[in-house]
Amino acid sequence: MAIPAVVRVVEAHALVYRRTWRGSVISTFFSPVLYLLAMGVGLGSLVDAGAGPADLGGLSYLAFLAPGLLVATAMQTGAGDGSWPVMAGIKWTKTYHATLATPVGVRDLVVGHLGWVGLRLTFVSVVFVAIMAAFGAVESWAGAMAVVPAVLTGLAFAAATTAYAAYLDNDTGLSTLFRFGIVPMFLFSGTFFPISQLPDWLEPLASVVPLWHGVELARSLALGIPTTWSPLIHVGYLLVWIVVSTLVGFRMFSRKLRQ
Amino acid sequence: MPLVEARSLTKKFGDLTAVDAVDFEVARGESFGFLGPNGAGKTSAMRMIGAVSPVSDGYLQVLGMDPAVDGPEIRRRLGVVPQDDTLDTELSVAENLLIYGRYFDLPRPLIRERITELLDFAQLSERRDDKVEPLSGGMKRRLTIARALINQPELLILDEPTTGLDPQARHVLWDRLYRLKQQGVTLIVTTHYMDEAEQLCDRLVIMDKGKIVAEGSPRQLIEAYSTREVLEMRFPVGVQETILDRLDGLAKRTEALPDRVLLYTDNGDGTAAEVAKRGLQPESVVVRRSTLEDVFLRLTGRTLVD
Ligand SMILES: Nc1ncnc2c1ncn2[C@@H]1O[C@H](COP(=O)(O)OP(=O)(O)O)[C@@H](O)[C@H]1O
Ligand SMILES: [Mg+2]
Numbered sequence: 001m002a003i004p005a006v007v008r009v010v011e012a013h014a015l016v017y018r019r020t021w022r023g024s025v026i027s028t029f030f031s032p033v034l035y036l037l038a039m040g041v042g043l044g045s046l047v048d049a050g051a052g053p054a055d056l057g058g059l060s061y062l063a064f065l066a067p068g069l070l071v072a073t074a075m076q077t078g079a080g081d082g083s084w085p086v087m088a089g090i091k092w093t094k095t096y097h098a099t100l101a102t103p104v105g106v107r108d109l110v111v112g113h114l115g116w117v118g119l120r121l122t123f124v125s126v127v128f129v130a131i132m133a134a135f136g137a138v139e140s141w142a143g144a145m146a147v148v149p150a151v152l153t154g155l156a157f158a159a160a161t162t163a164y165a166a167y168l169d170n171d172t173g174l175s176t177l178f179r180f181g182i183v184p185m186f187l188f189s190g191t192f193f194p195i196s197q198l199p200d201w202l203e204p205l206a207s208v209v210p211l212w213h214g215v216e217l218a219r220s221l222a223l224g225i226p227t228t229w230s231p232l233i234h235v236g237y238l239l240v241w242i243v244v245s246t247l248v249g250f251r252m253f254s255r256k257l258r259q
Numbered sequence: 260m261p262l263v264e265a266r267s268l269t270k271k272f273g274d275l276t277a278v279d280a281v282d283f284e285v286a287r288g289e290s291f292g293f294l295g296p297n298g299a300g301k302t303s304a305m306r307m308i309g310a311v312s313p314v315s316d317g318y319l320q321v322l323g324m325d326p327a328v329d330g331p332e333i334r335r336r337l338g339v340v341p342q343d344d345t346l347d348t349e350l351s352v353a354e355n356l357l358i359y360g361r362y363f364d365l366p367r368p369l370i371r372e373r374i375t376e377l378l379d380f381a382q383l384s385e386r387r388d389d390k391v392e393p394l395s396g397g398m399k400r401r402l403t404i405a406r407a408l409i410n411q412p413e414l415l416i417l418d419e420p421t422t423g424l425d426p427q428a429r430h431v432l433w434d435r436l437y438r439l440k441q442q443g444v445t446l447i448v449t450t451h452y453m454d455e456a457e458q459l460c461d462r463l464v465i466m467d468k469g470k471i472v473a474e475g476s477p478r479q480l481i482e483a484y485s486t487r488e489v490l491e492m493r494f495p496v497g498v499q500e501t502i503l504d505r506l507d508g509l510a511k512r513t514e515a516l517p518d519r520v521l522l523y524t525d526n527g528d529g530t531a532a533e534v535a536k537r538g539l540q541p542e543s544v545v546v547r548r549s550t551l552e553d554v555f556l557r558l559t560g561r562t563l564v565d
Contacts, residue, residue, distance in 0.1 A: 004364060012358045019349055098345035100311055102362035103331040258311060259272070
């Protein structure tokens, strides 16, 4: 792997983005507003009037929900950027083949791609936290640090879906991944309610999902409350996902593009 | 030292041997071809030369380097026009070149200069800021060639550069490649069109089923494996089978294809006259010069494009 080559790959993504940013930027601003309004404020008023505060440790539903949504949004962004665009580069537009005919190598390509996704995740998460603040859902400036676990979570999913998309021969597997993987994780990993509310047999399963670790960290940073496990474990778990998925991605890319 | 040199070069995909122990050399400034039908192993060979596909067995040297060791350095000095278009269709013509130039670590001002020159060369200057998507097949190919030249490569490898193009677009492209050759760029071209091989290649190898079956200049190959002229005759349906033995002794070699008979002879008109003397009445008679297609037929018993 060569640093300049990685930077070139990031640069190429930025150039492509210059052409295609409009659609994604609009949803970057609107989807947090819509979710926080509908779920945080609308549904929140019901939850706060009922049994909610007891199970949420005295938090308003909006305050509980917002950091979770931040990280869940990062997950979706990461998983999205790691799936169809990768399949396109390998199989549809074949631009990865063109890139790899230059001095850029497979590892440069994978790391550069994830580096770009990291930049995009940072942007999406910063916007989200700003909107959270506008809703009064961030306790202090330190709450802005919730961007970090959001980006790490997004990267864990980006790296994993990148490897998976490179492994697949067609995109039906990607639709399946979103329908039976990403959507359930979005709903059941502590974003909308604490995983302690899940049936007991499901709780351990939820704690294997990287999203839950990111949500734990983000909620702790945004609200100044403790995490379930040590923050080091949560961070470490996300990092392991990123590193292992990236290494698997190297192999999958080589199998498809360097045979 | 040759620019590219292969000894017993082999590519395997599992049990399948796509390139089977081939030997060839390409000298600097030469225009070298791989002629063969689909599945002959041309792309597999090109990908090994382009240092994007590992060699399974044998020896390969490209620009004095070993692709297994110096892949990035080889690719830095190479231009590649792949068989399938790999342009970013969402971007403009110029942006495709800019991104590519950056992959070679070229500074932006230099890339901008080269974009202007290359688009001029590729006759795409007017389309500079247009999206790639709606360009014609010929324009996309020319853009791909321009892109492959952004790093001013010493060696340009082109995998089926005109497959799928109409005749006029092919001639435009051949003209551009001829200019490159004049400028001293070494070309390696694969094709399954014998006319393309004859137009572009100083020297070529004929490939079939992973093996090289003959090597030489188009002229040498035709002289060695064919006659000066070919007499092509079509007979009414069902008649051809019944008259084949009556053609005995008329030509150096007779080839019966499903739809016509080819007589290999140095004097086509003379042979045609003798056919008539024997009382045979073909539906159509054509005398033409021998081509590489005839060489391929002679060597493999099959036609190049079926
Ligand atoms: N990635 C691959 N995996 C398995 N088989 C392949 C692969 N690429 C090519 N082949 C096989 O190798 C043989 C040669 O293919 P190729 O080099 O593409 O020939 P050509 O370019 O002359 O048409 C074919 O039988 C093809 O199916
Ligand atoms: Mg091919």
